[in-house]
Amino acid sequence: MAALLPPLSPSITDMIRMDHSHVLETFHQFRPGTAVDKKTALVDTVCLALEVHAQLEEEIFYPAVREVASDVAGVDKSYPEHDEMRRQIALLRGMRPADPDYDRTFLELMRDVLHHVADEETTLLPEAERLMPERLHRLGGEMARRRLQLLGPRAGELGWSALRSFPEGALVMAAGAVGAGAYLMGSVRDALPRPWK
Template sequence: MNTAVANRMTPSVTTMIRIDHSHALALFHRYKADTPPNRKRALIRNACLAIQVHAQLEEEIFYPALRNVMSGDPVLDKSEPEHQEMRRLIDELLSLTAGDNRLLDASCDEKFFALMRLVIHHVADEETQLLPAAERLLRDRLAELGMEMTRRRVELMKPYAGEFAANTVRSFPVGAAAGATLLTAGVIALGAIAFARQKNGRGASRWTRPHR
């Protein structure tokens, strides 16, 4: 597959951000007080992983591009501090859910619902203000930024691919697990096509190290 074809197969950066948001919200919607502990654990860990990778992608690629064309915007300025607040909760949740077959600490619900509130508010600001602004002001760069985000996503996801796939299966009722696995494999494989062509050599940051 050549680069032009890979580019056409890659969503624009704003589409990719909306897909990530939908994925995180879908995980939230499946988490209920009476969800079995093993499924809660899988949902928490996959949501935390997805959010931390998404936040890093925005900070490395999307926010800097947006700052170049709309500096001093209050919503953009508070985005990274809000990510930091999410990371504090994510660190606690990953620590509470580390290890297999562990009963969930009672504080998991409280912390995960707090994370949901933060993320939902943050996503609302991005989808109603930052993404429309990007589509007006960065129209000519949306595809290129989407490609860059795809490449970087594969790098960031690599250390987690096994856990992510396993948790995706665990987080679904039995009948839906096969479809979920195929979806996960497809997303990772598509990104790998772009990753194979990437030469920029950036490594994983602290946000890409697996939590044990």
């Protein structure tokens, strides 16, 4: 009978943490001396993952948090931070990897993203888990469905390497939940070349 039960979706907060972990994982493969093809694939993968992730948060997660508490720290400032991220992504897409500013722009994007992720993981996600525990799995299901809608038309853009960055289904249960902003910030500091530390 158990097979007839609808599968329980992972919670939206675990899905968000898993997205963050995958972006970090991809970012850590980036090196200034990486071959151009691989570098382009890494940057394209990160940019698409960030775009989809930000849209999912804006459409589903942030409004749900606002419904249960209008004054949760972090929601209001997240929108302009996402907009800044989109601006940096647009800049990158207008460049070629050989451009002198390409690596610097990507590292600036990742530095800002890591600050944003650290804030979400230390404040917003724990608050959501405290304020609306009964809604997290249903919202996770909504997020999974919407992600597939958003990715469908773009699946051919980047191929398998990009799709691997988008966790779905049960795999998300293994969510890194590294959880600690300090860990995330430490990771990005370790990964950045010295002038960025």
